[in-house]
Amino acid sequence: xxxxxxxxxxxxxxxxxxxxxxxxxxxxxxxxxxxxxxxxxxxxxxxxxxxxxxxxxxxxxxxxxxxxxxxxxxxxxxxxxxxxxxxxxxxxxxxxxxxxxxxxxxxxxxxxxxxxxxxxxxxxxxxxxxxxxxxxxxxxxxxxxxxxxxxxxxxxxxxxxxxxxxxxxxxxxxxxxxxxxxxxxxxxxxxxxxxxxxxxxxxxxxxxxxxxxxxxxxxxxxxxxxxxxxxxxxxxxxxxxxxxxxxxxxxxxxxxxxxxxxxxxxxxxxxxxxxxxxxxxxxxxxxxxxxxxxxxxxxxxxxxxxxxxxxxxxxxxxxxxxxxxxxxxxx
Numbered sequence: 001x002x003x004x005x006x007x008x009x010x011x012x013x014x015x016x017x018x019x020x021x022x023x024x025x026x027x028x029x030x031x032x033x034x035x036x037x038x039x040x041x042x043x044x045x046x047x048x049x050x051x052x053x054x055x056x057x058x059x060x061x062x063x064x065x066x067x068x069x070x071x072x073x074x075x076x077x078x079x080x081x082x083x084x085x086x087x088x089x090x091x092x093x094x095x096x097x098x099x100x101x102x103x104x105x106x107x108x109x110x111x112x113x114x115x116x117x118x119x120x121x122x123x124x125x126x127x128x129x130x131x132x133x134x135x136x137x138x139x140x141x142x143x144x145x146x147x148x149x150x151x152x153x154x155x156x157x158x159x160x161x162x163x164x165x166x167x168x169x170x171x172x173x174x175x176x177x178x179x180x181x182x183x184x185x186x187x188x189x190x191x192x193x194x195x196x197x198x199x200x201x202x203x204x205x206x207x208x209x210x211x212x213x214x215x216x217x218x219x220x221x222x223x224x225x226x227x228x229x230x231x232x233x234x235x236x237x238x239x240x241x242x243x244x245x246x247x248x249x250x251x252x253x254x255x256x257x258x259x260x261x262x263x264x265x266x267x268x269x270x271x272x273x274x275x276x277x278x279x280x281x282x283x284x285x286x287x288x289x290x291x292x293x294x295x296x297x298x299x300x301x302x303x304x305x306x307x308x309x310x311x312x313x314x315x316x317x318x319x320x321x322x323x324x325x326x327x328x329x330x331x
Contacts, residue, residue, distance in 0.1 A: 058176070068134075068156060075097075076097035076131065078137065078139060079139035080162075080312075081173070081312050082177070084108075084110060084310075084314060088174070089183045089186045096119060102119075109306065134156065136156065138150075140161050164229050164311055167236070170313060174313060197317075200320075201319045214241060214265065216269075222251060234322070236319070239326060269300065270305055271302045273304040283302070284298070
């Protein structure tokens with residue numbers, strides 16, 4: 001069997017694997033439904049106590065109504081953003097499954113907590129269904145068949161926006177998680193602190209300071225332009241995002257000639273944690289960077305991946321880091 005699979009063209013092999021995955025998902029969902037029909041006793045944390053306002057119905061990103069009879073006590077999270085939101089809003093004892101990236105310290109702010117917990121990976125259907133969650137938070141980009149099978153198995157599944165253009169969308173996501181879980185006061189505390197940190201970062205800019213012209217440089221080949229969260233951060237800090245100024249959208253490719261021609265005052269780049277200094281040296285050694293104002297003055301800021309790509313309340317830390325670099329003399 002293995003030998004015959006190796007002889008298959010890559011396209012046919014991928015198709016067979018996708019069919020096998022769908023069959024596995026369907027079988028897992030059928031087993032779940034059979035268990036639910038027969039009646040089962042849930043394992044893990046006890047149900048959350050009754051809370052005012054439940055039952056409640058909340059519409060998700062796609063407009064689908066998700067009804068929750070009581071505050072969920074076994075919550076699953078399919079995306080890193082929803083991991084971050086959940087751990088900020090509910091006690092860990094109510095989290096039954098997390099994203100596949102939650103354990104990865106290169107990207108996750110909750111990895112240390114997750115490592116000490118008995119949680120499943122929400123993207124693995126069999127493991128997810130064994131946990132019998134009473135709420136699944138899925139990204140708006142989650143596969144439609146995954147969402148359909150989870151709902152078919154009786155799991156209330158809520159699709160949440162996880163790619164943000166601005167701070168208001170992050171706040172909206174936190175508030176939504178608060179409504180879904182019955183933890184509105186906790187969500188309000190997190191959003192209030194988020195707003196305070198952003199306001200303090202914005203206040204670092206001296207009133208008379210000219211707007212610094214900034215180029216975001218991703219992986220030595222790309223940039224983040226108009227419509228990206230990074231563009232919103234720079235705009236809030238009173239800086240000019242050169243990529244947006246040049247008509248580039250959220251993600252774009254750029255080369256050395258463009259960098260030299262645009263002559264940024266600052267270059268902000270990403271690097272794996274612990275390699276920031278090495279990446280900064282590589283950038284400054286590039287002729288296209290060396291001839292710019294940023295290269296000549298050494299105004300090159302390299303940020304570790306986890307902070308650079310964050311799409312949750314942890315964007316406050318990214319904003320503070322950028323503000324401290326652009327306006328180092330602020331009190």
